[in-house]
Amino acid sequence: MSSLEKIEKTAERPRTRDSDATRLRILEAAKKEFAKSGLGGARVDDIAERAKANKRMIYHYFESKEGLFQAVLEQAYLDIRTAEQKLNLDHLDPKSALERLVRFTWDYYRKNPEFLTLVNSENLHRARHLKKSEVVKVANRRFVGMVAQILERGVREGVFRDGIDPVQLNITIAAVGYYYLTNRFTGSIVFERDLMAPEALEQRLQFNIDTILRVVSV
Amino acid sequence: MSSLEKIEKTAERPRTRDSDATRLRILEAAKKEFAKSGLGGARVDDIAERAKANKRMIYHYFESKEGLFQAVLEQAYLDIRTAEQKLNLDHLDPKSALERLVRFTWDYYRKNPEFLTLVNSENLHRARHLKKSEVVKVANRRFVGMVAQILERGVREGVFRDGIDPVQLNITIAAVGYYYLTNRFTGSIVFERDLMAPEALEQRLQFNIDTILRVVSV
DNA sequence: CAAGGAAGTAACTAGATAGTGCGTTAACGG
DNA sequence: CCGTTAACGCACTATCTAGTTACTTCCTTG
Structure with missing residues (x-):
């Protein structure tokens, strides 16, 4: 059937x-x-x-608890990569495209906090499950290419400076959102401020967009 | 005795x-x-x-496994805060002070990877252990003040722009190093590059220093 | 419609795991 | 040098936990 x-x-x-x-x-x-x-x-x-x-x-x-974890992790990566591919950043000017990506990354982490925790867990285990997953590797490749293309386009149009490593930029876009959200509990204590208050979240997103645009600006 | x-x-x-x-x-x-x-x-x-x-x-x-975890976590926070206090950033010009702090944070995370994992673990448990620790809260307060002072001084001397939230800057300084290092295993797979190779580490540190200086620059 | 396979269940096991009861011995003050 | 206190060790247990055995029930297909 x-x-x-x-x-x-x-x-x-x-x-x-x-x-x-x-x-x-x-x-x-x-x-x-x-x-x-x-x-x-x-x-x-x-x-x-x-x-x-x-x-x-x-x-x-x-098969086993480990097998189940691997399946969960694999699906989580496929989900975020699929969502990213739907962003259609090629139709936007480079700055808007980058802003949109920062915003998307932030929103995705907020709506899917399990993704952050799963990745943390996987790193605790030295990524031994992800290593085995070929399908995820293919999905990642396309994702890394996205930012590289925006960067190239920006340089050509004279709005971004040259010589930026797309991998470093990619990591930084993830980092400024990921760290804030995954460490929201200890963060709220260390900084004596409710990091998850609506105004705080809005303020952080703006700060992140500004940070990334400053990194690429000429 | x-x-x-x-x-x-x-x-x-x-x-x-x-x-x-x-x-x-x-x-x-x-x-x-x-x-x-x-x-x-x-x-x-x-x-x-x-x-x-x-x-x-x-x-x-x-007392218990939880009590032991709490003691370990408390000590880990006291250790990093103590090390930070010894940096003596007041004697440096604002830009150098900031660079030194970024460098220190990076080096500390590299030399004490357990700190990263412990913080991750604590956040998985919604910071319920750290909440109880009054001594750590006091240490954190002094730490947050450090960056605020550098910022103020930089604005007064005209090398930093005004209106930057010291907490956001603090979080970003931690984020760009923390994310890279704690997710080094999945990161090396996603980006198909050995993130822990000596040149890669050196390159990342430089990128982070540059990022932070761009965030504060006028 | 029969039969074989796949979906689903309940009860079980072997080994692990946090935590303890209680006895022993070293150190230290008097 | 003696008695008390605190450091230390052994052996135990109640409970939990990943994984399994042996079975029933439903669905599909020839």
Whole structure:
């Protein structure tokens, strides 16, 4: 049976057994649990319960806890890279394109805080899961190219200075948002200020846009 | 017996029982284990073994695994704040002072990677341990003041622009180094480049100094 | 419609893990 | 040098946890 037929049939009469749906529920539940407690702290039983699935199904679909983590991480990277590709920055002038990318990165981190925690977790484990994922590597390549293209265009049009390493810029765009948000709890204590207050968030985004534009300006 | 007398006596004849030394060995071992595996992933038995102490002693000195984590984290924050205070930035011109601070932050993170991991772990737990620590809060206050003073001086001397929020600048100085180093494993995969190669590290530090100076420049 | 495979369940296990009860011995003050 | 205090060690436990065994139930397809 084709995938399309399957979807049509499901639409007609919801099945009591649906491997795709169960797989997705497990993935979603695992993302939340891993993000909340890390790979070491998350509990397989809790994931099963949250997914409203039997624990046996996790091992059926993902082999092991590690396999499940790998699948979650892979999906998280594919999701953000896919969203980035939809930005269509080529149609904007270089400055606007860069601003849009900074804004998108910030918004994405805000709306998907699990992504930050998953990446932290993966780095705690020296990226041993990501290393294995070929599909993610391909997606990343296209992403790095995006910023390089904006930079080149900006230099050609005389609005950006020459000689900026696109990788350094990429890292910096991520850094100024990522650090602020992932360390929002200790940050709010260290700086004695609620970093997650709406005005504070708005102020930070503006600061970040300004920072990045200053980095590239001639 | 005074602390001085104690030290003198110890120098004469090393004691087989020494509560201070044992406490310190446990703290050091715990810092490494917590940094390696996080609060959830670290094992009390492993900490005891690494410290060459009996597990019972951990509970004797620190009450619980959580209590031990709190002590480790507190010490880590006191250490970095103490080191920062020794920088003596007041004797330098504002630009040099700022550059020195960026350089110090970078070097400190490089030499003390456990600090990064501990902070990540603490944020995973919504900073519930740091919240309780009054002594760390006091140390942080002095630290935030440092950057504010450099900024003020720079504005007065006409080398920095006015209106920069010292907290935002502070966060950005930390961010550009922290993000690069804490995410060095996934980063090396995403950007298909060894981010920890000596030239790469040198290049990043220069980029960070340049970024921060551009942020404050008139 | 039969049969075989896939989805799903419940109960279990072996090993780990945080935390303790209690006894032992070194150090230190008197 | 003796008695008390505090450092230290051993062996134990209750509970948790990743992973599994053995089974039932539903769905598809020839």
